[in-house]
Amino acid sequence: MVTGEPNDVRLKNVDGNWVVHVVKDGKVTRRLFDAQAVAESYAEDQRIRLGLPGRPPTS
Structure with a gap:
């Protein structure tokens, strides 16, 4: 659990693989x-499900 963390979706490239991090209600x-x-x-799809505006950040 990540207490107080807002809902979020992030996309990250790690060693040639793509990781999607989804935070929903602190989880x-x-x-x-x-x-x-x-x-x-x-x-x-996760961004839409969570009602988040814009595209997920890529890092």
Whole structure:
């Protein structure tokens, strides 16, 4: 649990893999993807599900 953390979706490239971090109600989940396009699609779906504006940040 991440107390007080706002809902958020982030996309990050780690050693050639794509990680999507989703924070919902203080709980962090991560999913790993081989393909950037699949990770971006998943991140966008999560952003919409959480009602977040804009595209998820990529780092």
